[in-house]
Amino acid sequence: MPRRSDARERMVRSAAELLREHGASATSIDLVLAHSGAPRGSVYHHFPGGRTQLIEEAVALSGDFIADLIDAAEPLAVIDKFFALWRRWLVDSDFRAGCPIVSVTVANETPRLAADAFGRWTDGLAASFAEHGVPAARARRLATFVIAAVEGAVVMCRAERSLAPLEAAAGEINELLTHTLRK
């Protein structure tokens, strides 16, 4: 028995995982409880805002996690880590899990927080490109493009149950960046 309950944190983490695997509308309180093992009785104690608050916190957590991953110096190293993360999530879930931010966006839930996450990722990647000789405007366009390509590739990987689309994106993007970044 934990010294103090960690049910709240487990619920947020479960919600984030369920968003990735089942989509936003299917991520119900019941499913989160079953997945996290948290007790029903304290849901509205921990989340007075109900399901909405729970989803919002899961989106914020997921956005932060990837934003932190992107905040590194070397652009090509950042890209590598980015692709490695998606490769792992896809394979570990047998191609059932994708991006939680995409899940809430296509369900038109928490659009504000989704835009926030995409914005921070873009900022981080663009800064990394800019530090390596790419003009600011192009750096931002390139960062947006890279994130879009990866997100789209992840969706295609899930449908096709194969890493091929992600590897296609990795190949094309590496080639593009090799020619664009100042060495």
Next chain:
Amino acid sequence: MPRRSDARERMVRSAAELLREHGASATSIDLVLAHSGAPRGSVYHHFPGGRTQLIEEAVALSGDFIADLIDAAEPLAVIDKFFALWRRWLVDSDFRAGCPIVSVTVANETPRLAADAFGRWTDGLAASFAEHGVPAARARRLATFVIAAVEGAVVMCRAERSLAPLEAAAGEINELLTHTLRK
């Protein structure tokens, strides 16, 4: 009053539209009925397979629609039509509607038909690239990459309520293709 009922077709079209705007899990029979104006009483007459069959037909219809659009000769013309379609769908829906195939994929509904749709789009685009001097293997990788980038950009556009991500993808892709295709 129509000579024979067109309720069935209206339901499939409504389902496709609702998939784009509300996601797969939220596209309920009730919502389709309200949107299409079709009568409740004949749902299981037209769709003995219930909601599953209705969603499947909507996915197939949407997949066909875009596959037909892609089956054109000139690669750059195809890309232009592809981007124009998404631009229009995003703006006309005030950034609330995206790709129905993405919707069913992130909800893990009808994965077979989703893979089918992506596959046909990829085939069409790759064939177009190959006819213009791109080696077969690269043509396929490039086609996958382009579709992934567009799909990801559409999701980002919805979150940010802006066409910027789609225009970033359009710019980068046009540049890439200009250098890759045989003139």
Next chain:
DNA sequence: GTCTATACGAAGATAGAC
């Protein structure tokens, strides 16, 4: 912080009348 009980609506699906 956690429990049980409960209210209420929406969902998918079926049965039988017309």
Next chain:
DNA sequence: GTCTATCTTCGTATAGAC
């Protein structure tokens, strides 16, 4: 082809005891 129940399950949310 369309109608009106009706069944069952699941969803969010609240109330009050412990």
